[in-house]
Amino acid sequence: MSYMPMTNKPPHDRRTARLAAEKEVLRYAREHPEFGQAHVAEALRAAGFNISPSGVRYLWQEHGLETTYKRLKALERSSGPEFELSPNQREFLRRGDVSRKLARKTQRRTVAGSAETEATAERRQLILAAAAQLFGERGYNGASVRDLAQQVGLLPGSVYHHFPSKEELFVEVHREGFRQLIADVEAAIGREADPWRRLELACTAHIHALVEGNSISTVTGVSLFSLHEPRLKRRLQGDRDRYEEIFVRLIGDLELPGGIDRTLLRMFLFGALNWTLIWFRPGKKKPQEIARQMVTMIRGH
Amino acid sequence: MSYMPMTNKPPHDRRTARLAAEKEVLRYAREHPEFGQAHVAEALRAAGFNISPSGVRYLWQEHGLETTYKRLKALERSSGPEFELSPNQREFLRRGDVSRKLARKTQRRTVAGSAETEATAERRQLILAAAAQLFGERGYNGASVRDLAQQVGLLPGSVYHHFPSKEELFVEVHREGFRQLIADVEAAIGREADPWRRLELACTAHIHALVEGNSISTVTGVSLFSLHEPRLKRRLQGDRDRYEEIFVRLIGDLELPGGIDRTLLRMFLFGALNWTLIWFRPGKKKPQEIARQMVTMIRGH
């Protein structure tokens, strides 16, 4: 009886505890900006702090850090050379900035709903980017929803709030990937008129997206040739064809000797392009040089 | 009491049952020659027959069909155009024939052990071929030991009598695959002296092995670019390098304009070659034509 825990601790203790917890919450905001409130709370409780998820959120709000985007932005502002953002995090910020611009241009939501909606969209993008990375590294079967969840600071089941299934997640990653790939290549070609130069620019953009782009365009490149699941293959075929159509036209515009089969040429080119994913090493040959040599060889001089 | 099942059925019933079972066993020997005794027995029991694995084996022996090799040979002899052997089965027979020749040449085992040893080696080869097919179609993670076992008429656990683990099985498939690939390409080059012609012959052999060869060389080709497991990648790297070395030499022997980077050229060629796996359709362009066009484009005329 006499050892029953006291429900009201002395004011002094509570203030000290709250300050210590606040310090830890801020540390987590810096070191794991993608962790959600529950995840941070769990980690702190494991370390002996008495804090709830909503407590974490309250402290975040005190410092204007209540969404992943805000935490990453703060990190970006304060980070010196010793504190680099990961590629995933940079990608997340880039996309966040874009969607913010778009939202400002198009329509304004109710002030109340706005923050929540934005935070959700952000997490969706974070999941997409992390999924792309995992799928690219380990393939569809090798990438588990568990690993994915851990990487974005969620528990496995929570992923299913954002995406109905692993398969849909995979397909969405690739829809977005092909969208980016097409946009990149068309932007690279621009208004260039010379057919050979157009092909070279397209090749540079393709290689760049595959080996130096974000995780989404990389996994799209990987899946071009290493997709073992017939059902997924079928679902992505349309996007694939649409992308290849660009090269059909580029090669159709070339002046070539009579004996050359343009379809075969396209197959050879695509093979050579995608194979760069296997051997490319950053810091050595640049995409531009690779593309130039490639086009030079096809052209014959 | 009065409905207790009789343990001794009338002679007439037993003979009829045995004839019916024999017919079914022979049907299975034709339609699923790779199924083992237990598998056939189980299938027949599910269909209402009262037969044990050893019963199946006894009936097989009556007809000289007690090993997979014998059942396949019988099938090969009797098959008309409407009854085609699968590629896996043909490969199994081919390898069985070879190992028989070798065994005759080298040494004679004890008569008693001989049949069993041969049967085991045969099953090993059958498992290897089936595994190659599954790995090629579904990737390392997508191909389960269960599916593999079912395809060769075993239960999952029994596979582990022949191979210590799935990983070893995968590695052995590829060791054999690279061995075949190297042998095929070197045989194709033969004593040809012209460097361009040598390259063309090598390309033809490579493409042929990938798209029209047996399941083992196909999966080896697939794994060249779609292997997501770092550990397996490392284990196969040596064989890979050894194979690529052939092309290093072939390309080194070519007379080329000054500005051409031979390493890049090899990368482009390898990409184009392996990409055929993606788009090749039997009955259209032949490996020979593809290789000729490829070399023509590199050569520039």
Add this chain to the structure above:
DNA sequence: GTCTATAGAATGATAGAC
């Protein structure tokens, strides 16, 4: 050499509390 039976871990996914 194959089977029966199963261990032990990992997987994709769901229901309902908060």
Add this chain to the structure above:
DNA sequence: GTCTATCATTCTATAGAC
């Protein structure tokens, strides 16, 4: 929107009977 708790399946692999 995330968590807790867990289900049903599938996976690789093993022990020991036959």
